[in-house]
Amino acid sequence: MLVTVGGSEAIDIALRAMVDPGDEVLIPQPSYVSYEPCAVLAGAKPVIIELKHENQFRLTAQELEDAITDKTKILILPFPNNPTGAIMERKDLEAIAEVILKHDLFVLSDEIYAELCYTEKHVSIVNIDGMRERTILINGFSKSHAMTGWRLGYACGPKEIIEQMYKIHQFCIMCAPTTSQYAAIDALKNGDEDVQMMREAYNQRRRYLVHAFQEMKLECFEPFGAFYIFPCIREFGLTSDEFATRFLNEEKVAVVPGTAFGDCGEGFIRISYAYSLEKLKIAMEKLEHFINRLRAEK
Ligand SMILES: Cc1ncc(COP(=O)(O)O)c(C=O)c1O
CATH class of the missing domain: 3.90.1150.10 (Aspartate Aminotransferase, domain 1)
Structure with a gap:
């Protein structure tokens, strides 16, 4: 796990650590504004998957399958979603995981709204068999604890990838603000x-x-x-x-x-x-x- 300056830093450095020039990064849209520019800055080619109103803006396995080429490396999974409010249920994630495993891809799962699910508990794709080894999970304190200005997030994932992210983090940022880290410890202990x-x-x-x-x-x-x-x-x-x-x-x-x-x-x-x-x-x-x-x- 790596503590970052918001989920924003985690998105950026995960992409920079994982892609080689020319790799394709799949980005379901509508979605948060930074994925596409961060993919471009990392030297990747962003490939947009258009989510559909009639599917409640969820990503389907068929839409994913149709977007994959031999250059695809990462799927960004932006759920619960900004701006639509869409979520993915376990059965949706299982279908996605099957395609990810078949094509040997990675997932960047932005779960910054995980604590804000209203009808059922959030399910993370890392809980589906075989996905933990190939998923970078992003979360933070901006949404769950309304601590946006404290600039604190984190990335969890396979050691080999986190180690590469850490190199970028260490030389660009040094560390997430320690005052915010102490505040977050308190929020975790007493904020439920x-x-x-x-x-x-x-x-x-x-x-x-x-x-x-x-x-x-x-x-x-x-x-x-x-x-x-x-x-x-x-x-x-x-x-x-x-x-x-x-x-x-x-x-x-x-x-x-x-x-x-x-x-x-x-x-x-x-x-x-x-x-x-x-x-x-x-x-x-x-x-x-x-x-x-x-x-x-x-
Ligand atoms: C989906 C999503 N991911 C990440 C972020 C970045 O959050 P922060 O950098 O404040 O943790 C936002 C902020 O609006 C967001 O909506």
Whole structure:
């Protein structure tokens, strides 16, 4: 295991330690913004797998199989997912693991939202037979403990890979801040109840938003993890960017266009529910005004 400056550092140095120039890295999208640039910086060729709304934005074994070439080295597994809130259940992971083993690939499993699953306990791909030896698992304290500014994450994986990551870490960073490491030890020893309390609060906000979108008749698949919701805005005939910009200008509420997370995010917006229920209710009222106006314009 290696303690890093956030999950961000772990993603970067894992890729730099593992890829050779020209290797292909499979990146399911929509997903977190750093995978693709980090793969490029590491000298790899990013290969995008477009996750589908009709599959609840999960990765299927067939989609994975179709993307593999003789240059593929690593699959990035971004679940629970930012921005969609999608999760992978054990049966989904078992199917993925079968393909990974068949093609002798590695997995970079970004599980930074593992503690924020609302319907069932998070399952890690490392718990599937044969995967521990070929998976780098990434987690951290930014999401589970809302300690983003403390910049603390970690990577777990096979000794041979962690040793190579350690070389980069040692010369670029030296070490993750020791003050943050002491704070994290305390969070691990005494913070379980707070994590549980926040999970319940996020779940309440999640259920409120799913219900609010149903009332507004805005198409939205139910997210089961992370703290994002990803409604579809195609009915308005605007791009995600146009929708987000007009919503910001006209109602002073910021959402992120789905395209920030890959081209296949077109037609969606990401809403974070890491805000209080009171604030979310105000934002939802404004969203309702806005979409009523757009519907009237049509
Ligand atoms: C999926 C995912 N991975 C990693 C990170 C990076 O987190 P940090 O570097 O704060 O640990 C984020 C931050 O938003 C994220 O959403």
